[in-house]
Amino acid sequence: MITVLAGGVGAARFLRGLVRCVPPEEVTVVVNVGDDLERHGLRVCPDLDTITYWLAGLVDPDRQWGRADERHTVAEELRRFGHDTWFTLGDRDLATHLHRTMRLHQGATLSEVTAEVAAAFGVTVRLLPVTDDEVATRITTDDGRDLHFQEYWVRERGEPNVTAVRLAGADRARPAPGVLEAVLDAEALLLAPSNPVVSIGTILAVPGLRDAVARTAAPVVGVSPIISGSVVRGMADRLLPALGAEVSASGVAEHYGELLDAWIVDDADAEAVEHLAGRGVTALAAPTLMDDPLVAAELARLCLDTAADLRRRGVGA
Amino acid sequence: MITVLAGGVGAARFLRGLVRCVPPEEVTVVVNVGDDLERHGLRVCPDLDTITYWLAGLVDPDRQWGRADERHTVAEELRRFGHDTWFTLGDRDLATHLHRTMRLHQGATLSEVTAEVAAAFGVTVRLLPVTDDEVATRITTDDGRDLHFQEYWVRERGEPNVTAVRLAGADRARPAPGVLEAVLDAEALLLAPSNPVVSIGTILAVPGLRDAVARTAAPVVGVSPIISGSVVRGMADRLLPALGAEVSASGVAEHYGELLDAWIVDDADAEAVEHLAGRGVTALAAPTLMDDPLVAAELARLCLDTAADLRRRGVGA
Numbered sequence A, B: 001m002i003t004v005l006a007g008g009v010g011a012a013r014f015l016r017g018l019v020r021c022v023p024p025e026e027v028t029v030v031v032n033v034g035d036d037l038e039r040h041g042l043r044v045c046p047d048l049d050t051i052t053y054w055l056a057g058l059v060d061p062d063r064q065w066g067r068a069d070e071r072h073t074v075a076e077e078l079r080r081f082g083h084d085t086w087f088t089l090g091d092r093d094l095a096t097h098l099h100r101t102m103r104l105h106q107g108a109t110l111s112e113v114t115a116e117v118a119a120a121f122g123v124t125v126r127l128l129p130v131t132d133d134e135v136a137t138r139i140t141t142d143d144g145r146d147l148h149f150q151e152y153w154v155r156e157r158g159e160p161n162v163t164a165v166r167l168a169g170a171d172r173a174r175p176a177p178g179v180l181e182a183v184l185d186a187e188a189l190l191l192a193p194s195n196p197v198v199s200i201g202t203i204l205a206v207p208g209l210r211d212a213v214a215r216t217a218a219p220v221v222g223v224s225p226i227i228s229g230s231v232v233r234g235m236a237d238r239l240l241p242a243l244g245a246e247v248s249a250s251g252v253a254e255h256y257g258e259l260l261d262a263w264i265v266d267d268a269d270a271e272a273v274e275h276l277a278g279r280g281v282t283a284l285a286a287p288t289l290m291d292d293p294l295v296a297a298e299l300a301r302l303c304l305d306t307a308a309d310l311r312r313r314g315v316g317a
Helices: A009-018 A046-055 A073-081 A091-105 A110-120 A149-155 A179-184 A200-205 A209-215 A236-243 A249-259 A271-277 A293-312 B009-018 B046-055 B073-081 B091-105 B110-120 B149-155 B179-184 B200-205 B209-215 B236-243 B249-259 B271-278 B293-312
Strands: A002-006 A027-031 A037-039 A042-044 A126-129 A136-141 A146-148 A162-168 A188-191 A220-223 A262-266 A282-286 B002-006 B027-031 B037-039 B042-044 B126-129 B136-141 B146-148 B162-168 B188-191 B220-223 B262-266 B282-286
Touching: A002 A009, A002 A200, A009 A027, A009 A046, A009 A293, A027 A046, A027 A179, A042 A091, A046 A091, A046 A110, A046 A126, A073 A091, A073 B091, A073 B110, A091 A110, A091 B073, A110 A126, A110 B073, A126 A179, A136 A149, A146 A149, A162 A200, A162 A236, A179 A209, A188 A293, A200 A209, A209 A249, A220 A249, A220 A293, A236 A249, A249 A262, A249 A271, A262 A271, A262 A293, A271 A282, A282 A293, B002 B009, B002 B200, B009 B027, B009 B046, B009 B293, B027 B046, B027 B179, B042 B091, B046 B091, B046 B110, B046 B126, B073 B091, B091 B110, B110 B126, B126 B179, B136 B149, B146 B149, B162 B200, B162 B236, B179 B209, B188 B293, B200 B209, B209 B249, B220 B249, B220 B293, B236 B249, B249 B262, B249 B271, B262 B271, B262 B293, B271 B282, B282 B293
Parallel strands: A002 A027, A002 A188, A027 A126, A188 A220, A220 A262, A262 A282, B002 B027, B002 B188, B027 B126, B188 B220, B220 B262, B262 B282
Antiparallel strands: A037 A042, A136 A146, A136 A162, B037 B042, B136 B146, B136 B162
């Protein structure tokens, strides 16, 4: 069993490669829910849905999130009622949120609904929200505001300067059923090339998660989301400094610290391999820009091989 | 102030004529909510929405309900999750239900949301749900089933034989704010050519309504929904017999009984005028098929003139 800690697009692109290397049924993905929000009364789970739509082959190829062949009729009509529509909800996507919201109101857990949604899209990877409890990534800006992550990133286009990031509700959140076991009992635990602050960081902020990642017998192999000091997508470059971390492949590895057993950086960051070796971190360089699914598959294969090698050498246990 | 008791399409077509005769701000419409239902977690109010869309000039001209230029993307996607989609929800229409559901969850009353929706569509007629409480028209079939009205009418296409009709929740329902005043203080109280059983009948089943209609100082003028023994739309012909009423222009007048001060029948039913006169009911014949809005306006004008005439003669007071 392979377990992956995952955010949205970067993780989804990586998972698309991973399921070419191992049967999807043998993959468990623990997914960030700190970006989740309620819009127009609907529960929206951007990272869970992005992964689901990618694995179903139904993601919009241009935006790399949301549904392909999407329309926005409902959102246009909602403006009539004075709803702000800065958070794009497509018509096809909306059906997912409607189903999820209805089931949550009926008393289903987010884990249960996530499994239903995955099944409805023919996705056989096991998707687990990191928690069924309500948590929210909150962003403190240098003008003293406390914003929901999506307000900061989508509504304000990531423009404010960030001074702090926290996971509201984390103190009361419990790992969803199966999450700790998936981390502790995995053959390999992979950190997808996701935002180390608001995706992987949120997952690790749920009580019990960081400890489980530290204690797991599985080798922990991560992929850098930073290439040549830049993000492939998203705003990790704006958030890492708020945590005192350097925006570089090495900087993210050092941010994860002792959680990592191995770290994959892009070929463009090959010099980081030696730098990290000097600090006792096993690092490898490989192509990590996954526009081509074959590159994603090779990257996933390298992660698995690295984990197997570490395992043979008794690392992680 | 003119007050109209109303169901869906027939009432909407009539109201479209009425607002050509009097300023819309002077019209209050008390609307049936017994057909309302929850679909996919959304609160749907077919009669309120049909009237709103007609008065906004946005109704689908072919179906005569729902939005023009409608799509069904969300409904198609909902099938993926195993939702039955026998009740058609268009994408544009869905935005109305989303807004209403969100506001109800926030604690707004149906009256408040109805006013918001009307304003959002530029409708200045005052629309009042007959009650803010939950009621549901239930249909008993001759095979012993107890169906929601929409299950009977839409899902089963009105095919089962009906033995009884009741308004579940009526005993605990209170008239919505302003409803009793609108009936008691009107200059004229009009019964739209709506289903006498499940539209007007539901309104009258809310405690206090029948009494208010009986006591109002306003002349009560109704329009027959039956022409030549047939319904123009809907299934009143299937339901009237369950109540022991005849499916005819006279039969409906006799069903309403002493509530009526005058009754407008179609020219095709001119013989009913004399028949009803013999039973003490003032009846008039006129064109009542309102495919042309000018016919609707003339019919509305006749109702208003009849009410004014009755008022002058002291009828109703």
